[in-house]
Amino acid sequence: MEKGVTSYKKDPRLIGRMLIGLAGIVLLVAGSVWSILTGSVDMAVSDIMECFSGKKEGAHYTIIWDIRLPRIITGALAGINLAIAGSILQCIMRNPLADPGIIGVTAGAGLAAVTVMILFPEHSSIVPLMAFVGAIGASLLVYGISWKGGANPLRLILAGVAVAAFFGSFITLLMVFHSDKVQGTINWLVGGFQGRSWGHVKMILPYTIIGTAVALGSFKYLNILMLGDDVAKGLGLRVESVRLCYIALSAFLAASAASVAGLLGFVGLIIPHVVRLLVGSDHKFLLPFSALLGAAIIIFADTGARTIFNPVEIPVGVIMACLGAPFFLYLLRGNLSRRH
Amino acid sequence: MNILTAKTIDIAYNGKTVVHNLNIIFHKPEIVSIIGPNGSGKSTILKAVGRLLRPERGVVLLDGKNIHSLPAKEVARRMAILPQGPQVPDDITVRDLVSYGRSPHQNFWNRGDSNDKDIIDQAIRDTHLEELSFRSVHTLSGGERQRAWIAMALTQKPKIMLLDEPTTFLDIHHQIEIMELLGRLCKVLGLIVIIVIHDLNHAARYSSRIIAVKDGKVFKDGSPSDVITEEILSIVFNIKAKIISGHNDCGIICIPHGVCR
Numbered sequence: 001m002e003k004g005v006t007s008y009k010k011d012p013r014l015i016g017r018m019l020i021g022l023a024g025i026v027l028l029v030a031g032s033v034w035s036i037l038t039g040s041v042d043m044a045v046s047d048i049m050e051c052f053s054g055k056k057e058g059a060h061y062t063i064i065w066d067i068r069l070p071r072i073i074t075g076a077l078a079g080i081n082l083a084i085a086g087s088i089l090q091c092i093m094r095n096p097l098a099d100p101g102i103i104g105v106t107a108g109a110g111l112a113a114v115t116v117m118i119l120f121p122e123h124s125s126i127v128p129l130m131a132f133v134g135a136i137g138a139s140l141l142v143y144g145i146s147w148k149g150g151a152n153p154l155r156l157i158l159a160g161v162a163v164a165a166f167f168g169s170f171i172t173l174l175m176v177f178h179s180d181k182v183q184g185t186i187n188w189l190v191g192g193f194q195g196r197s198w199g200h201v202k203m204i205l206p207y208t209i210i211g212t213a214v215a216l217g218s219f220k221y222l223n224i225l226m227l228g229d230d231v232a233k234g235l236g237l238r239v240e241s242v243r244l245c246y247i248a249l250s251a252f253l254a255a256s257a258a259s260v261a262g263l264l265g266f267v268g269l270i271i272p273h274v275v276r277l278l279v280g281s282d283h284k285f286l287l288p289f290s291a292l293l294g295a296a297i298i299i300f301a302d303t304g305a306r307t308i309f310n311p312v313e314i315p316v317g318v319i320m321a322c323l324g325a326p327f328f329l330y331l332l333r334g335n336l337s338r339r340h
Numbered sequence: 341m342n343i344l345t346a347k348t349i350d351i352a353y354n355g356k357t358v359v360h361n362l363n364i365i366f367h368k369p370e371i372v373s374i375i376g377p378n379g380s381g382k383s384t385i386l387k388a389v390g391r392l393l394r395p396e397r398g399v400v401l402l403d404g405k406n407i408h409s410l411p412a413k414e415v416a417r418r419m420a421i422l423p424q425g426p427q428v429p430d431d432i433t434v435r436d437l438v439s440y441g442r443s444p445h446q447n448f449w450n451r452g453d454s455n456d457k458d459i460i461d462q463a464i465r466d467t468h469l470e471e472l473s474f475r476s477v478h479t480l481s482g483g484e485r486q487r488a489w490i491a492m493a494l495t496q497k498p499k500i501m502l503l504d505e506p507t508t509f510l511d512i513h514h515q516i517e518i519m520e521l522l523g524r525l526c527k528v529l530g531l532i533v534i535i536v537i538h539d540l541n542h543a544a545r546y547s548s549r550i551i552a553v554k555d556g557k558v559f560k561d562g563s564p565s566d567v568i569t570e571e572i573l574s575i576v577f578n579i580k581a582k583i584i585s586g587h588n589d590c591g592i593i594c595i596p597h598g599v600c601r
Contacts, residue, residue, distance in 0.1 A: 011435070012474055218448065224440055226432075230392050230423040235496070236416030236444035280431040 017279050024292035028076070031299035035072050036064055038307050066197070074196040074260050075302045075316075076295035077208045079267055081257040083294025084215050085250040086268030087275075087286055091222045092246050093153045099269035100254030102160040103247055106265075107167035108138025109258035110189060114171050117185045118178045127188070128203060128259035135255030138163055143247060150240050152229075156247075190315040191264030193302050200260040207256035211249055212291060219283035222246070226281065266320045267294050270328050277331045297324065342403065342418065342499040342532060343367045344389055349398030351381070351388045351556075357396065358384050359556040366500070369530040371522060373543035375567075376553035377577055382536045383424065383504050385553065389534070390421035390502045402500075416444035420493035424504040424536075428477045434488045435473045438463055441495030456495075463494040467521065483514030490521065500532045501525070508538065515539070519546040540581075540594045544568050552576045568594050 037043045047060045056065075082100060089098040100106060112134025113127050142163050146155035171189075175182050187194070221242055224232045229239050254268065271294045272286065279285045301319040308314065344366040351359040359381045366372060366389075376382040387393040389400050391407045399406045407415050420441070428437065441463070442456045464470055467487040472480065477488055486506055493501055506522070507515040519542055526533045537543050543550050544564040552560045552567050554576045560567045565585065573581045578600045585592040 011433070220440075220443060220446075220451075223432075223436075224443055226429050227437075227440065228423070228427050230387075230421075231426050233392055233412070234390065234416065234421040234423070235440060236411075236413035238412055281429045282432070282436060 013280065017285050020278050021285075021289060021292070024289055024296060027296040028292060028299070031296050031303065032072055032076075035299050035303040036068050038303060039063070039068065040310060070198045070201050071193050071196045071302070072299055074200045074204065075193045075298040077201065077204045078193075078257040078261040078264065079271075079294035079296070079298035080208055080212060080291040081204065081253040081294075082264060082268040083271040083275075083290040084212060084287055085253040085257075087272040087283070087290045088215060088222065088246050088250045089268075090272050091281075091283065092225055092243050093157055094226075095153065095157060096273065097269070098157070099265075100250060100257075101164060101265075101268075102157055103251055103254075104138030104142040104160050104163045104167070105135040105251055105254040105258060106263050107164040107171075108141075109135040109255060110263055111167040111171050112137075113188055113262070114174055114185050117188065118174050118181050121181065121184075128200070131262075132255045132259040135258050136251055138167060139247065139251040139255075143244070151243065151247075187315070188262040191262035191317050192305070192313075192315055193261060193298075194306070194313060196260065204256045204260045207252055211253040211256075214249060215253075216287050216291075219287055222283040222287075264298075265317055266324060267298060270324055271297065274324075274328055274331060343401075344419070344500055344532065345401040346385075346389050346395075347398050347401060349388060349395035349400065351384050351393055352396045353384050353393070357556075359388070362398075362556070362558065364389070364551065364558065364561070366532050366534060369526055369532055370549055371526050371533045371535065371547040372549045372551065373547040374534065374536045374551045374553060375538070375540060375543055375576075376559075380553045380576075381556040382553045384556075386421070386502050386504050386534065386536050387423075390419065391415055392421065392423070413444045416496055416498075418498055419500040419502065420496045420498040421502040422489050422493055422504065422506065424508065426489060428485075430478045431476050432478075433474050433476055434469055434480070434491075435460065435464070437477055437488055438469075438491045438495055441492040444496055459495050459497065463491040466494060466525070467491040481514070482510045483517055486510065486514070486518055487521065490518075490525075494525070494529075498531070500534070503533070503535045505536050505538065507542065515542065522546070540568060540573070540596075544592050544594065565592055568592055574600050 033048070036048055037045070041063055043060060043064065048064065051061050051064045085100045089100065089102060090096060093102060109131040112130040116123060116127050116130045142156065142159045143151060145163070146159040148155065175185065221237060224235055224237055225239070225242065232239050257264065272290050275286055275290045275293055279289050297320060298316065302316045304319045305316040306313045346362050346364045349359065349362050350357055362385065374382045374386060384393065388395050391400070394408055401407070402410065402415060402418060439452070439460050442452055442459065445456070446452055464473060467490055469484070469487055469491060472484060477485055480488065507518050510518065522533050522535070523546055525531055548563065550562065550564050550567040551558055552572060559576050560572050568583060570581055570583055573579055573594065579596045580598040580600055581594050581596040583592055583594050
């Protein structure tokens with residue numbers, strides 16, 4: 001600890017945080033540009049320039065504007081939603097394993113979507129809507145089950161696990177009895193962005209804007225909740241109502257992500273941890289940086305997913321876990337050895 | 341005026357009524373110690389008057405108003421409560437923690453201004469944490485950590501401060517340091533300080549009023565010399581103790597030397 005009168009005037013972590021924020025923005029921009037440029041048809045930077053400068057014709061314009069751009073934006077928005085939802089849930093559940101699955105979102109969206117895809121394949125256009133409804137419904141169920149004069153984090157988690165297992169058994173049942181129709185559901189269940197259009201962007205964008213604004217604006221409530229319920233109550237926070245609001249917020253963020261991206265794991269669980277290791281657990285920084293990194297990582301992984309084994313597209317979740325998990329372990333090891 | 345009153349309250353904890361028909365009033369700036377054996381209900385009483393528990397019956401009044409009808413933030417601006425052994429995230433700095441005490445004075449749109457900053461600086465100075473401002477709370481010693489929590493409570497600018505076993509798990513130096521800090525804050529800021537404490541000698545030395553609790557009831561409420569007596573200790577704690585009084589300005593000293601059989 002450095003000595004001196006000024007040593008307590010300035011937060012020494014500030015510069016590091018600014019640099020990491022800057023790195024996140026660079027990563028996001030670089031990922032988007034790379035993603036526009038590569039694919040089954042390669043582009044040049046000049047094509048992007050043309051496309052954005054108002055030339056609205058040609059195959060390149062169509063590929064960039066109607067295929068790649070909406071796919072990138074959908075991915076980025078889903079990444080933002082999942083990363084923020086994960087950060088919030090890990091805080092309010094006081095559990096490092098919390099992710100949007102813990103409040104039933106994943107299981108609910110999965111069951112609703114698989115039901116439509118297998119039993120009513122002619123209505124496949126309502127899959128996103130049904131996934132959203134299923135996700136919200138399941139999280140309401142989880143919250144309802146765990147309510148007992150208040151919903152404490154442990155009861156929420158246990159209720160979430162039970163509901164997920166219950167819904168999961170129905171998904172399995174459907175898939176066993178309709179094994180001929182399973183192929184189409186697999187891609188949705190592992191998540192991905194193949195063929196995403198501006199329609200999907202429109203579907204998720206309002207949730208991202210409102211959800212992100214509310215989450216980033218209310219970071220100090222999350223900081224106070226980290227101190228435990230009693231301290232938070234002592235500071236005048238209405239703990240139960242605030243926690244319910246955050247669960248609802250995370251449910252909407254994660255449900256809208258599931259409706260456009262399918263059941264994408266990893267981002268909601270790992271990104272908040274990576275960011276916490278980089279910038280600490282102050283939500284003033286954790287939330288925006290998680291959003292940034294969540295968006296960037298999905299863009300990179302999705303671009304890799306469609307280009308590495310071109311023309312075969314591999315699930316984006318596979319790429320994220322393959323590359324992200326070792327990186328996460330590397331950060332974790334470094335952090336552990338520093339602390340102990 | 342800052343008067344905290346518990347009126348005929350019953351408090352249940354995990355479905356079991358542990359405190360019956362309790363009446364207490366705290367009305368002047370002084371240190372009040374609540375003593376009693378494990379399970380006697382002393383922490384429960386502190387939580388109930390501190391708004392963390394809602395009584396089953398009766399009311400807790402802050403200046404004549406039910407603390408559960410007042411807005412939570414208004415109560416938090418007048419009364420701070422520190423639970424026993426609160427948890428902190430690994431990397432929160434002392435200054436971060438202390439600044440959270442301002443939250444009852446802020447709302448969604450107002451994020452703290454220079455006035456808040458001055459109050460935070462003052463609390464850090466009052467608790468002698470200047471050099472530790474940007475250390476993470478996790479790396480502090482027990483005594484330093486307790487001072488950081490007290491600093492957080494101070495930035496609430498309360499008139500009443502409730503602490504649950506603030507000296508437990510500290511070595512003797514830090515125990516006395518915390519008690520002297522509380523004594524100073526009480527005198528300088530005119531705070532009503534209410535603590536739950538196990539050490540009878542610290543209770544006798546640093547508080548001007550002691551409440552002995554047994555089986556969820558106030559057994560004796562009075563000055564240290566009224567409460568710390570051989571007879572009362574034998575009934576409340578079931579111990580044999582020798583009491584020495586008037587020794588070198590130390591008030592009274594109690595030397596426990598056995599349990600009653």
